[in-house]
Amino acid sequence: NAGVMQNPRHLVRRRGQEARLRCSPVKGHSHVYWYRQLPEEGLKFMVYLQKENIIDESGMPKERFSAEFPKEGPSILRIQQVVRGDSAAYFCASSPISDTTGELFFGEGSRLTVL
Amino acid sequence: GQQLNQSPQSMFIQEGEDVSMNCTSSSIFNTWLWYKQDPGEGPVLLIALYKAGELTSNGRLTAQFGITRKDSFLNISASIPSDVGIYFCAGQLGGGSNYKLTFGKGTLLTVNP
Numbered sequence: 001n002a003g004v005m006q007n008p009r010h011l012v013r014r015r016g017q018e019a020r021l022r023c024s025p026v027k028g029h030s031h032v033y034w035y036r037q038l039p040e041e042g043l044k045f046m047v048y049l050q051k052e053n054i055i056d057e058s059g060m061p062k063e064r065f066s067a068e069f070p071k072e073g074p075s076i077l078r079i080q081q082v083v084r085g086d087s088a089a090y091f092c093a094s095s096p097i098s099d100t101t102g103e104l105f106f107g108e109g110s111r112l113t114v115l
Numbered sequence: 116g117q118q119l120n121q122s123p124q125s126m127f128i129q130e131g132e133d134v135s136m137n138c139t140s141s142s143i144f145n146t147w148l149w150y151k152q153d154p155g156e157g158p159v160l161l162i163a164l165y166k167a168g169e170l171t172s173n174g175r176l177t178a179q180f181g182i183t184r185k186d187s188f189l190n191i192s193a194s195i196p197s198d199v200g201i202y203f204c205a206g207q208l209g210g211g212s213n214y215k216l217t218f219g220k221g222t223l224l225t226v227n228p
Contacts, residue, residue: 004157033214042119042203042218043158056215091157095214104148104216106157 003027004107005074006092012113013082021110022074025094032075033104034067037089043106046090049075082114121204121219128194129227136202136222137188144206147180147187148216152201161202162189194226 005024013019025032030051035043036059048056049069060067064082069075079086089109121138128134138147146165150158162173164180164187171178177190191198201221207213 031214035216040220042121042205042220043216044218045215048214056212059215093214103163104214105160108155108157111155 004092004094004105006090006107006110008110009108010111010113012115014115015083016081019079019082019086019112021077021079021090021092021112023077023092023094023107024074025092026096026105029094029096031095031097032069033093033095034075034077035091035093035106037091037109039088043091046077079112082112084114087112087114119204119206119217119219121222123222124220125223125225127225127227130194130196132194134191134194134198134224135188136204136224137186138204138206138219139186140206140217141185142206142208143184144217145184145209146207146213147178148205148207149176149178149187149189150203150205152203152221154200158203191224194224196226196228199224199226 003026007022032049034046037043045059047060047067064080066078089111091106091109093104093106119138119140148163149161151161152158162178167184168182169180175192201223203221204219205216
């Protein structure tokens with residue numbers, strides 16, 4: 001997984017609560033990508049961020065979901081007012097350059113369960 | 116959007132057997148990738164294919180990028196118990212959007228010792 005660190009590994013929330021997932025990219029990587037994996041599905045792209053910028057959020061649900069990658073610290077994927085359908089594994093990947101070909105390495109994921 | 120059809124959905128084989136799985140797409144991809152995911156873990160990149168017709172090996176794994184650029188297959192020879200897991204194909208379109216992988220739904224492989 002090339003050093004991408006995600007936490008928490010597991011998170012349980014009740015409906016209506018907020019979930020915050022963190023991703024620390026490989027040292028020196030300034031491009032971060034978030035993917036979501038629903039049960040028994042492949043991963044689906046959510047958002048691409050560079051430091052302090054959202055580059056492509058075309059895969060993000062329009063409401064309740066937000067992501068940031070501040071100048072200092074990890075990238076955060078925030079889900080407000082969670083619903084049962086948000087239960088999934090959320091994976092982060094990072095790269096040193098933007099248009100990376102074949103070199104997308106994922107972290108171990110954060111598994112969100114909404115009760 | 117693009118869709119990848121991955122088959123079979125699952126396979127049950129005996130240790131030592133060879134395995135083959137494939138992906139097809141209605142769209143052309145510039146790069147095909149094969150990942151393996153163990154339970155509770157993230158997907159790990161196994162093989163990347165960059166040119167149509169390319170055949171690439173990684174130990175007991177062999178993958179090919181179809182000539183039409185719309186399909187790819189992965190073969191595992193002489194399977195062993197640690198091959199158990201979910202195998203995903205993924206495609207990259209290129210053109211500045213390589214970060215936006217399209218994944219298949221996966222093939223669940225079970226190996227009986």
